[in-house]
Amino acid sequence: MSAPFKGIISYPVTPFDKATGRVDLPAVRGLIDRLVERGSHGIAPLGSTGESAYLDDTEWDAVAEASIQQVGKRLPVIVGISDLTTRNAVRKAKFAEAAGADAVMVLPVSYWKLSDDEIFRHYATISQAVGVPIMVYNNPATSGVDMKPELIVRIVKDIENATMVKESSGDIQRMHTLRQLSDGGIPFFNGSNPLALEAFAAGAIGWCTAAPNLIPDWPLALYDTCTAGDLDRARDVFYAQLPILRFILQGGLPTTIKAGLGLRGFEAGVPRAPLLGLGAEGVQTLQALLKAIDARPQPGRN
Amino acid sequence: MSAPFKGIISYPVTPFDKATGRVDLPAVRGLIDRLVERGSHGIAPLGSTGESAYLDDTEWDAVAEASIQQVGKRLPVIVGISDLTTRNAVRKAKFAEAAGADAVMVLPVSYWKLSDDEIFRHYATISQAVGVPIMVYNNPATSGVDMKPELIVRIVKDIENATMVKESSGDIQRMHTLRQLSDGGIPFFNGSNPLALEAFAAGAIGWCTAAPNLIPDWPLALYDTCTAGDLDRARDVFYAQLPILRFILQGGLPTTIKAGLGLRGFEAGVPRAPLLGLGAEGVQTLQALLKAIDARPQPGRN
Amino acid sequence: MSAPFKGIISYPVTPFDKATGRVDLPAVRGLIDRLVERGSHGIAPLGSTGESAYLDDTEWDAVAEASIQQVGKRLPVIVGISDLTTRNAVRKAKFAEAAGADAVMVLPVSYWKLSDDEIFRHYATISQAVGVPIMVYNNPATSGVDMKPELIVRIVKDIENATMVKESSGDIQRMHTLRQLSDGGIPFFNGSNPLALEAFAAGAIGWCTAAPNLIPDWPLALYDTCTAGDLDRARDVFYAQLPILRFILQGGLPTTIKAGLGLRGFEAGVPRAPLLGLGAEGVQTLQALLKAIDARPQPGRN
Amino acid sequence: MSAPFKGIISYPVTPFDKATGRVDLPAVRGLIDRLVERGSHGIAPLGSTGESAYLDDTEWDAVAEASIQQVGKRLPVIVGISDLTTRNAVRKAKFAEAAGADAVMVLPVSYWKLSDDEIFRHYATISQAVGVPIMVYNNPATSGVDMKPELIVRIVKDIENATMVKESSGDIQRMHTLRQLSDGGIPFFNGSNPLALEAFAAGAIGWCTAAPNLIPDWPLALYDTCTAGDLDRARDVFYAQLPILRFILQGGLPTTIKAGLGLRGFEAGVPRAPLLGLGAEGVQTLQALLKAIDARPQPGRN
Structure with missing residues (x-):
């Protein structure tokens, strides 16, 4: 098994027009440029942060297409696919592939709880429909589906295009088990922001993180220090950004990242109802956190 | 506060054509008739059991319309509304009202966790858009949203059309608190099958239950004995049906009810992928459970 | 299987001398008299409420002996046995039997988690050492041991003196399962105060409850209305006492019951450190709750 | 704040005589020597692994005294204090200090849940009674008490002798919060074996670990590589020992460590009932795990 990319994979939000609530495609493109230029190793549109669950199919297709075009092969693009029905997940995966995606990141979501066999068939059906690599994505807090490492390993071993994993449960023991069950053979990404240091360890x-929307240098510096095996500097770099990582997670990523982009001078609107924008107090806290990290010396990349 | 109906509210499943997977509207109508004729006090299409989360908008509209028409004012109809966006929840509620629904049952669902204010605004926006009563529906296991009694009481007190509650958390203490916080003033329905006896107590x-699809007399008998205050007979009637109530819940209601309807001679197809139909072993168990309860003397209604 | 008693089993607290912190044996005897005279169906000293976990062996023996003597065969006495080691649990059970206990109520407690086999052996060893009936007691919140109904049924079926169950998990489904697994053959008591109505249903x-220390007539009235099968009156009687039942549980039974006894004019001291006595605000709330229930018409027993 | 020691703190088990079940004091001394000679940085008798919860007071005192004497100032000794009553916790702490302990490790345990104020007072009372440093120890899984970082920081800031922390919840975020709340000023130890790598990160x-009883070189090598900031070697060293770390935790530390000591040729008996010794299948698994790690090249310490 191998992954076609590694490092810091950035999630753009999906900007909405403040007046109409419609997807703001020029802003989608602008944000993609911003992320590419500031140094990510990959771009993952239509993830949890991208509010893909709140878009209708027409909107989803438009964002996928615009994002892939705008990256323009400068970096790998991994398109998020989370849909309650296998039918529509397949449709989206095929659309993404046709539009030029380098990989798809598939998150099974549930209304009724899914059995392991149901989840397995979901991945198998998508794999048969496309030719791009699939990232098996576990995020029980948002999706309502919790895939244990044993199931993930079974999926990666038995389903052709499933070649890498993203673990967002926040439980480091899941990563240990993934590694043990596969003798280190399954490449995995971390998707839990406050676990970033330990996941690299x-x-x-x-x-995979939305943090580069606001503080692009810091996740990169953590990656660099960790791959250099420099634990002491990695720890410093991590604790410096941890308050922001926690804040953006606790407030909901679309909510906090959109507010933070506003503070950074990039208008991305507010999340779609029933989600509310970040309240005044939250904005103030976030502003203080950004100011504090901006005041530090640049993390200095290797 | 008062509710415009009470008693046993039956959930139809949404039958799919076995060959095409499309919604089978004639079967929708046939199942409605079956439920009405066998004695429910209300019909609730497009609930969790009705796989509403797995239908696209066109399908949803068609099922809502056909169901309401088929009931034809013989019983109250309560249409389930669960949508990730407030925008589409409003659209569905207005559609249901226009089609003749007597009430809507609104379940907030989440991808990103919702704050109390976000949930409140969701209900308020829907209430402003329609004139029919709203049943405030809490079902954390499927929806990912857990509304505490304090929030439910706030919604019912402050939002005009929100006049009744359905509690499906399965935690009897929630019902106690609802009653205490409102001095018994908020009418509530139970939506947890294995809690049916104690909820009436x-x-x-x-x-609100899918059990009438398979054993229509037994839920009615429980309601009758409980409203008659006859605890000893209620207990007998409850334990007689409990094995089936537990089985249909544990296996997922659409999955088990569709299999059970097949055993009862009514073809409703299988749930939509990624959901799988009930396996052979499960069908055998269900058949044995149905045979056992059919062998009992009719519960005899008051 | 049958139980040698039924109805309302009252837990006395273990009074401590305010000045010395030592067990106040005259108060132990006084409280026993108080409970017997006001109408319980059984007395259970040295339960969770009796702070048995906080007594050294000498104290424990003295309380057991004084309690049994003071009841003086007026009512059945069930002595609580909860000890981390099987060795000392056996010692206590034999002591209680020799002192005249009618039954022992055995709660396995854990530091290291216990396997089902370890729990089973614990009960079997105690059963071999005594000739009195054993009540199998499940209370995961205090003991750290959660015995599933399957294990409880195995214990009752295979261990000679284990003939009845007390379920304090607060999960009504456990009682359903106990009944189903034994075809109604295992007599069970409820030990969760806020579940009293539904457990009878x-x-x-x-x-088994500490409430009779403060409001002896109300638990008895709930028992009477439930055994009479009068659900409507049972519901009224239950909701009248529910605020007190919840208050005493949430604040910790020894803490709240001792404070309440003080308000009722019976000095029982405060719990042993690290437990603190009820704070001033709590005392005020409890006083208001007692005043409110005292103002109601007597529940009137059948 | 500073800690008077750091590194690998080893927990001895408390050996019992196989025939009599009594504490085997010569074996206590032998095991202490074994641990000291093989390279720990400190010895912590009477912790969870030492079954202190299952010893009576006389036994506890004897083990404390023998352990401290046997270490004989070769290494720091930290004596575990976990008692349901503050009174006996104070007695034990004073005994340990008088016997020459360098520090005490205090774990609040609960039958009735403890409030923050009750926990705080417990520590404060012990601190007033002794002059040695107190390690504030959080281990919710065994003790039933979960101290949030906010409370721990309050205890360390306000109580004189409380100068260091041991976190055994297994949740890495607790360590992050401890560090953030104290600006890195509170020294903390990890007590969760499968979290050892990430805790150092x-x-x-x-x-603090029982693993040195069986594989003394490997925990030391992890500490050495982590303090050297060599992340890649630390990761290798960690994954090599992880299967054993998980096995000893899942099976219960006294149970598995005693079985493992037997396999290593040191007779420590079995845990005290209701705990059972490790079953035949478990012994076989453990033997295979030990064989596998013994077959690796020595981890080579810096």
Whole structure:
């Protein structure tokens, strides 16, 4: 098994027009440029942060297409696919592939709880429909589906295009078990922001995160220090950004990242109802956190 | 506060054509007739059991319309509304009202966790858009949203059309608290099958359940014995049906009810992928459970 | 299987001398008299409420002996046995039997988690050492041991003196399963105060509670209305006492009951450190709750 | 704040005589020597692994005294204090200090849940009674008490002798919060074996573990590589020992360590009932795990 990319994979939000609430495609493109230029190793549109669950199919297709075009092969693009029905997940995966995606990141979501066999069939059906690599994505807090490492390993071993994993449960023991069950053979990314340091310690090859929207240098510096095996500097770099990582997670990523982009001078609107924008107090806290980290010496990349 | 109906509210499943996977509207109508004729006090299409989360908008509209028409004012119809966006929840609620629904049952669902204010605004926006009563529906296991009694009471007190509650958390203490916080003033239904006896003991005015698809007399008999205050007979009637209530819940309601309807001679197809139909072993168990309860003397209604 | 008693089983607290912190044996005897005279169906000293976990062996023996003597065969006495080692649990059970206990209520407690086999052996060893009936007691919140119904049924079926159960998990489904697994053959008591109504609805033959220390008539009235099968009156009687039942549980039974006894004019001291006595605000709330229930018409027993 | 020691703190088990079940004091001394000679940085008798919860007071005193004497100032000794009553916790702490302990490790345990104020008072009372440093120890899984970082920081800041922390919840975020709340000023040890690598990454100054009873070189090598900041070697060393770390935790430390000591040729008996010794299948698994790690090249210490 190998992954076609590694490092810091950045999630753009999906900007909405403040007046109409519609997807703001020029802003989608602008944000993609911003992320590419500031140094990510990959771009993952339509993830949890991208509010893909709140878009209708027409909107989803438009964002996928615009994002892939705008990256323009400068970096790998991994498109998020999370849909309640296998039918529509397949449709989206095929659309993404046709539009030029380098990989798809598939998150099974549930209304009724899914059995392991149901989840396995979901991945198998998608794999048969496309030719790009699939990142098996576990994120029980948002999706309501919790894939244990044993199931993930079974999926990666038995389903052709499933070649890498993203673990967002926040439980480091899941990563240990993934590694043990596969003798280190399955490449895995971390998707839990406050676990970034320890996930690299445990052997993650990358970190999928929305943080680069606000503080692009810091996740990169953590990756660099960890791959250099420099634990002491990695720890410093991690604790410097941890308050922001926690804040953006606790407040909901679309909510906090959109507010933070506003503070950074990039208008991305507010999340779609029932989600609310970040309240005044939250904005103030976030502003203080950004100011504090900006005041530090640049993390200095290797 | 008062509810415009009480008693046993039956959930139809949404039958799919076995060959095409499309919604089978004639079977939708046939199942409605079956439920009405066998004695429910209300019909609730497009609930969790109705796989509404797995339908696209066109399908959803068609099922809502066909169901309401087919009931034809013989019983109250409560249409389930669960949508990730407030925008589409409003659209569905207005559609249901226009089609003749007597009430809507609104379940907030989440991808990103919702704050109390976000949930409140969701209900308020829907209430402003329609004129029919709203049943505030809590079902954390499927929806990912857990509304505490304090929030539910706030919603019912402050939002005009929100006049009744359905509690499906399965935690009897929630019902106690609802009653205490409102001095018994908020009518509530139970939505947790294995809690049916105790919910009536605690003061529920009704039970929303998919069980009438398979054993219509037994839920009615439980309601009758409980409203008659006859605890000993209620207990017998409850324990007689409990094995089936537990089985249909544990296996997932659409999955088990569709299999059970097949055993009862009514073809409803299988749930939509990624959901799988009930396996052979499960069908055998269900058949044995149905045979056992059919062998009992009719529960005899008051 | 049958139980040698049923109905309302009252837990006395263990009074301590305010000045010295030592067990106050005259107060132990006084409280026993108080409970017997006001109408319980059984007395259970040295339960969770009796702070048995905080007594050294000498104290424990003295309380057991004084309690049994003072009841003086007026009512059945069930002595609580909860000890980390099987060795000392056996010692206590034999002591209680020799002192005249009618039964022992055995709660396995854990530091290291216990396997089912370890729990089974614990009960078997105690059973071999005594000739009195054993009540199998499940209370995961205090003991750290959670015995599933399957294990409880195995214990009752295979261990000679284990003939009845007390379920204090607060999960009504546990009682359903106990009944189903034994075809109703295992008599069970409820030990969760806020579940008292529903436990009787589900078939509990009794309720073990500290509430009679403060409001002796109300638990008895709930038992009477439930055994009479009068659900409507039972519901009224239950909701009248529920605020007190919740208060005493949430604040910790020794803490709140000792404070309440003080308000009732009976000095029982405060719990042993690290437990603190009830704070001033709590005392005020409890006083208001007692005043409110005292203002109601007597529940009137059948 | 500073800690008077750091690194690998080893827990001895408390050996019992196989025939009599009594504490085997010569074996206590033999095991102490074994641990000291093989390279720990400190010895912590009467911890969870030492079954202190299952010893009576006389036994506890004897083990404390023998252990401290046998270490004979070759290494720091930290004596575990976990008692349900503050009174007996104070007695034990004073005994340990008088016997020459360098520090005490205090774990609050609960039958009735403890409030923050009750926990705080417990520590404060012990601190007033002794002059040695107190390690504030959080281990919710065994003790039933979960001290949040906010409370731990309050205890360390306000109580004189409380100068260091041991976190055994297994949740790395607790360590992050401890560090953030104290600006890195509170020294903390890790007590969760499968978290050892990540805890060092997060800044733990030591690891309290029973693993040195069986594989003394490997925990030391992890500490050495982590303090050297060599992440890649640390990761290798960690994954090599992880299967054993998980096995000894899942099976219960006294149970598995005693079985493992037997396999290593040191007779320590079995844990005290209701705990059972490790079953035949478990012994076989453990033997295979030990064989596998013994077959690796020595981890080579810096």
